Amino acid sequence: MAATGLSTSPSRHSPTTARADDARSLAARLPDLLVAARRVAANVLLGVHGRRRAGSGETFWQFRPYMPGEPARRIDWRRSARDQHLYVREREWEASQTVWLWADLSPSMDFRSDLSPVSKLDRAVVLMLATAEMLARGGERVGLPGLVEPQLGRNAADRFAAALARAENLPDWPDIRGVKRFSELVIVSDCLSEIDTIRNRCRAVADIGATMHLLQVTDPAEESFPYDGRFEFRDPESGALWLSESAGSLRERYIARLAAHRGEIALSARKAGSTFGVHHTDRPASEGLLFLHSSLSGTPLTRSGAAPANRA
Known part of the structure; x- marks a missing residue:
């Protein structure tokens, strides 16, 4: 179990690996993830307009x-x-904005059940790179806190992928000291930290004067808890093991606790002026990207697979 008691990482699905090996594995997958991100961004951009707002401009x-x-x-x-x-x-308002992007690459994200074609980590990286690609094409300044300074240019996704390939032991939450007032911060994470930690993080972003868009990525097994019988669970952060003789008896309490935790996240996000949505890894990545695009544009979607905070 993770610190919140919400992470389900049965040992048969997610074997323990060293963080250094995880980093090398991610680096090896990045070229394919970058291609997937570009494909997702291209598909979404075909059906949406840019982040258009009223303001000073000629168009x-x-x-x-x-x-x-x-x-x-x-x-x-x-x-x-x-x-x-x-x-x-x-x-149309034509001034470029600064958008910071962050994907949670902590151990709890490196989980994939038999119900999903991809891990939470790979989906988070694809969504972050696709968002960078989409925003860069729209003329926005895009940065990766602590790794890539915000710049204009259509090669944002390439710069992000190169930075991730070199990075090791990245935290689940970015260093926001470089985030300035009126900028926007996109976080893609499983949000399995303690709720007090999440509240403090939401408040910290609001205190800066920035706007956060938080997308929780979950595996379908983390939603339904489909485990029965004797099962061994592993804490992905510490490696600690816990054996349940009757995993099915935990399902009702688990689902209630997950709902309560998500409700607290949604409430904290609203109080901080942030947006919050949920994306499941068995759904198309385009749904998560559409939610982020709509949140950045100020028109949150109400759709399956990328639910806004009021449906969380």
């Missing part, structure tokens, strides 16, 4: 109804002449 965005008190010079008289309402022509 027309949309017409909207005129609001009393606005300067009359903002009225588009040609459009308003078509019917009985006054309309304002809005331009």
Whole structure:
């Protein structure tokens, strides 16, 4: 069990490995994960617009109804002449923003049950790289806290992959001292830390004046607890083992505790002005990326596989 008592890592599914071996294994998989991330980003970008918002710029965005008190010079008289309402022509905000991305690579993420085609860790990396690819194409400044300074450029995913290939023993949570006010922070994690730790982290981001988008990645076995009979569980962080003679008898309590833990995360995120969603590794990666794109755009999705906080 992990520290929260929510992680299910049966020894038959997730053998103990050294962190150095894990890092080398991830480095070897990164080229394939980068290709998968680009494919996911390309598929999502076909069906969505960029992070379009009103602001100063030259590109027309949309017409909207005129609001009393606005300067009359903002009225588009040609459009308003078509019917009985006054309309304002809005331009798209063109200033690039800074978005920091982080994937939890701690031992609890290196888990895959027989119910999922990929591990939580691989899915988190794909989602982070796909988000970097998507944002870079949209002209945003993208960075990886402590590893890659935010830059403009379409090669963000390549820079992130290269940094991950060199890194070892990365924590589950980034060093946010370099995150500035008005920037955005995307975290992809299984969120199995103690709830007090998560609350403090949400508050710390809010205190900076940044906006966080937290996506919890879980294996379907962690949702349903499909274990019965005699089962040995392993803490992925410490390697400690715990033997249950009747694993099935734990299911109801486990599911209730998981729901309570997730509810506390959602509440902490809302209080901090953050978004929170859940993504399951047996669902397409595109669903998780769509949730992140929508959260960054200010229009959270309500869909299976990437549920917003109010459905957590």
